[in-house]
Structure formats: structure tokens, C-alpha cells
Amino acid sequence: MGKPLLTARQLPEIRAELAQWLDDDSPHGGPATWARGFDPATAASERAAAHHWATALRAAELFCVSTDMTRLAVSAGLALPAYRLHAEDLPAPHGLLLWEEPVTGTYESDETTGCPIVAVTWAVHGGAVHVRTWAGREDWLAFMAQGNPDGGVRQLTGEEVRLLRMRHPQALVCMASSQLPFGHVPGWLATTPEDTSTMTMAELEDHTRSSDRQEQAERALVVTWLLMGQTLIREERQEAPRSAVRHIRRLDPGLLTAVRYVQLRHRGVPRQDDGPGEDAGRGYRHRWIVRGHWRQHWYPSRGAHRPIWIDSHVKGPDGAPLLDPGKLVHVLRR
Structure with a gap:
């Protein structure tokens, strides 16, 4: 541009x-x-x-x-x-x-x-x-x-x-x-x-x-x-x-x-650790790119949900092979 x-x-x-x-x-x-x-x-x-x-x-x-x-x-x-x-x-x-x-x-x-x-x-x-x-x-x-x-x-x-x-x-x-x-x-x-x-x-x-x-x-x-x-x-x-x-x-x-x-603030693709939730306890053997998406977040002060943007990130255990590394290159160049 x-x-x-x-x-x-x-x-x-x-x-x-x-x-x-x-x-x-x-x-x-x-x-x-x-x-x-x-x-x-x-x-x-x-x-x-x-x-x-x-x-x-x-x-x-x-x-x-x-x-x-x-x-x-x-x-x-x-x-x-x-x-x-x-x-x-x-x-x-x-x-x-x-x-x-x-x-x-x-x-x-x-x-x-x-x-x-x-x-x-x-x-x-x-x-x-x-x-x-x-x-x-x-x-x-x-x-x-x-x-x-x-x-x-x-x-x-x-x-x-x-x-x-x-x-x-x-x-x-x-x-x-x-x-x-x-x-x-x-x-x-x-x-x-x-x-x-x-x-x-x-x-x-x-x-x-x-x-x-x-x-x-x-x-x-x-x-x-x-x-x-x-x-x-x-x-x-x-x-x-x-x-x-x-x-x-x-x-x-x-x-x-x-x-x-x-x-x-960030140009790269941060890794987000798996926390408790629907994926807890699963034994993943690969890492993968989660594309950016909206998530509904509850705000008690408002008594309602508000959408927040979750940027693209890497998910999966450290050291595991990355599925489709080409996607990572595409996201980093975004």
C-alpha cells in the first residue's frame, strides 16, 4: 500500500x-x-x-x-x-x-x-x-x-x-x-x-x-x-x-x-495457554493456528455480554509440531 x-x-x-x-x-x-x-x-x-x-x-x-x-x-x-x-x-x-x-x-x-x-x-x-x-x-x-x-x-x-x-x-x-x-x-x-x-x-x-x-x-x-x-x-x-x-x-x-x-499493540501471533474449559484434559500432539474471531464476554457492571476480538494465536503444547506452517507465515505477514 x-x-x-x-x-x-x-x-x-x-x-x-x-x-x-x-x-x-x-x-x-x-x-x-x-x-x-x-x-x-x-x-x-x-x-x-x-x-x-x-x-x-x-x-x-x-x-x-x-x-x-x-x-x-x-x-x-x-x-x-x-x-x-x-x-x-x-x-x-x-x-x-x-x-x-x-x-x-x-x-x-x-x-x-x-x-x-x-x-x-x-x-x-x-x-x-x-x-x-x-x-x-x-x-x-x-x-x-x-x-x-x-x-x-x-x-x-x-x-x-x-x-x-x-x-x-x-x-x-x-x-x-x-x-x-x-x-x-x-x-x-x-x-x-x-x-x-x-x-x-x-x-x-x-x-x-x-x-x-x-x-x-x-x-x-x-x-x-x-x-x-x-x-x-x-x-x-x-x-x-x-x-x-x-x-x-x-x-x-x-x-x-x-x-x-x-x-x-502486537504484530505477531502470541501463543495462548490452554486453560480450564472444554479442552481441559485433552492430550493434543500438535499446535495449530486459531484464526481471529469474536467472543462474547460477560460484563457484570452492564449486566450484558459485549463482543471482544480474539486475535489469531497458536494453540497446543509447547514443542509439538505446527499443523500447516504456511498459515503462520500468512498471519505474520498480515
């Missing part, structure tokens, strides 16, 4: 400029851009939404998720069991999160499905999390410019692309909005089997093949939140460059300039 187009250290400046644009009531500001092309009632709603998200962005904590953790969130999202989201699962009530790698593809089965989603904003309001997904502006412009002949959408001229760039001056472009309810299973999880541990990755991919890009992004987001509550990740603070900090101070002196950079 190449270098990410957007990085953690850019995120504070991106947030500051985006919040200012969403509060700009000029003809080229965010409210006018979001409202363009809608009927009067929807346009008024989108104008109000732009101002609301400007406020939420100013209160947001900033997160950047490393490439390896992004890939884990996407793959684990395929296997995510039915789950009722709780407010305490979120790392912050308001957030702007950037994935170092897109969580959706540009193409699927040789059909254009849209530009890749690389970021998400959220805000807790009432009994739900309000979510907006975002793509990088240049990816979005390239996607819009090429058109879709099969869908009857013509290619844009150079002048039309320049006009779009002027109307969307920020690094991120909003793709969609949705809500994730607290205490209820999201619709896209309600059809997921409770136990996915016995399903192969091919079966999981077949199960989610019909899911749209917003669902794929929301799965990755929920998994990212859940992983951030586990010990297999670590965080470090990254500050914006000094030049960006000066620019941010001119836009809004009250904005923070630090980003929580989230990454996996």
Missing part, C-alpha cells in the same frame, strides 16, 4: 477548516453546498445540519487509526455478531476519525460503487449516535469526473470539475448520514448470525456481499470502537505541525491540536 493521502498530523487543521466552512453562510459555504439541489424542506434541514456538525466538530476528539488496525477492523467487521451498542462503547461523545486506509473499495464486481470512505464523524444525541461518513476530496472529484455511462451519468468537463473543487474546498467530502441506536441491534446486524466463529472468511464475505458502502463503513466504525476498549491496541498523541497550529489558532483559538493515533 502507498502512503496515506491524509495523515494524523493533518487532522487538526482539516477539522478547523471544515468546521469554519460548515458555519459559513456565504454562497460557497458548507450550508449552501449541502442544501444545493434539494427541495426547500430538505434544503433547510441540510443547512441546519451543516451548522450542527460545525458545532459537533469543534467539540470532537480527533482519532487516526493505523493501517494494520484499519485492516483488522474491516475484516473483523465481516464477522461482527449481533450486538446492542452502548454509550460507554464510544471513546468520546463527539469524534472525527480518520482511517489510514479506506474501509470501502471503489469498485465491486467491476461496477462502480463510489469513492472510498476514509473518515467518519459522530455525535451522540438522544438515544443514538449520529454518523456522517467522508471521502477524500480528490478521490471524490476523480469519481465524479469520470461519470457512469451505465447509469446514464456523463463525464464532467474540466470547467465543471473546477467548479466542484471550488464548492468543496475542504480535504473531506461528506458521503452519507445515518444513526446508530443505543440499546438496539442495527438493521444490518440483525441479519448477522449470532455465532460467526465457525464461518470461513469466504462465507462471511458472501454473507455481506450485498451490503452497501455505508454499512461497510459503519461495521468498521463499530469494530474500531470495540477494539479501542481492548488491551490489544495502544495510543499515542501526535501534534499538528507548528505552521498548522498557527493557522488553527487564527481560525479558532479554542480548538485542540492533538490527535489520538491508534494502532495494534
